[in-house]
Amino acid sequence: MNSPIPDKTVVLTFDDAVKSHVAFVAPLLKKHGFGATFFVCNAWMDDTEHFMSWEDAAALHAMGFEIGNHSWTHAGFVTAQDAEKLRGELAQVEEALAAVGVPRPVSFGWPGNGFGPEPLAVLREKGYQFARRGMQPEQPYGEIRLGPLYDVTRHDPLLIPTSGDAYPEWTLEHFKKVVDRARDGRIAIVQFHGVPDIAHPWVHTPPEQFRKYVQYLADGGFHVIALREVGRYLPAAGEIDDPMARRRWPEK
Numbered sequence: 001m002n003s004p005i006p007d008k009t010v011v012l013t014f015d016d017a018v019k020s021h022v023a024f025v026a027p028l029l030k031k032h033g034f035g036a037t038f039f040v041c042n043a044w045m046d047d048t049e050h051f052m053s054w055e056d057a058a059a060l061h062a063m064g065f066e067i068g069n070h071s072w073t074h075a076g077f078v079t080a081q082d083a084e085k086l087r088g089e090l091a092q093v094e095e096a097l098a099a100v101g102v103p104r105p106v107s108f109g110w111p112g113n114g115f116g117p118e119p120l121a122v123l124r125e126k127g128y129q130f131a132r133r134g135m136q137p138e139q140p141y142g143e144i145r146l147g148p149l150y151d152v153t154r155h156d157p158l159l160i161p162t163s164g165d166a167y168p169e170w171t172l173e174h175f176k177k178v179v180d181r182a183r184d185g186r187i188a189i190v191q192f193h194g195v196p197d198i199a200h201p202w203v204h205t206p207p208e209q210f211r212k213y214v215q216y217l218a219d220g221g222f223h224v225i226a227l228r229e230v231g232r233y234l235p236a237a238g239e240i241d242d243p244m245a246r247r248r249w250p251e252k
């Protein structure tokens with residue numbers, strides 16, 4: 001029997017192995033006892049000023065945070081042709097993490113928020129249990145919108161939607177709208193990049209804003225967890241038929 005989902009359950013995710021994750025985000029979350037998932041990829045690690053190293057990922061793991069696989073190159077994994085490439089890149093990240101003592105991830109962050117049935121089959125075959133997509137196709141990319149909440153009875157756990165995708169123009173009011181909907185068995189999944197994100201300014205979150213978001217979660221008694229922790233709420237395998245598993249985004 002799966003556990004009931006507390007109201008105010010929020011999953012925090014941080015993509016692309018940005019240096020500010022280890023320098024600023026993780027210590028702040030730790031102070032509040034919050035969980036989070038950091039989706040790491042190698043794509044930008046040569047830029048050591050702005051991006052984490054594998055050792056940084058190990059430090060986040062040691063702090064108790066979840067390290068998720070975000071592929072090696074951060075290419076799109078959308079088509080049948082992309083599926084074999086994904087298989088190789090999952091292994092590359094797993095090996096790099098193993099070399100610094102981080103266990104094999106159980107979560108995957110779809111790079112660029114793209115997805116498709118054949119890459120999905122690879123994730124399933126490789127034993128991944130959870131994967132986060134974007135707000136697409138329900139909402140257009142790059143706009144301040146409210147994405148779908150995660151409904152464990154309806155969404156494939158390898159196609160968990162983003163409920164709020166943080167952009168630089170986000171306000172505390174918008175953040176509240178994203179997370180206040182987390183009730184009645186639905187979970188708010190929030191997607192962040194760097195805090196700050198100097199290298200990718202279109203997904204930058206200002207640290208002073210982020211402090212407000214975290215304070216709101218703390219003051220409101222939110223249950224803030226990593227993606228892998230949703231496992232305890234899932235129905236038995238085979239009970240979910242998500243039509244999204246037969247779609248791809250972006251569509252050709």
Ligand SMILES: [Zn+2]
Binds near residue numbers: 015016070074111112
């Ligand atoms: Zn990414």
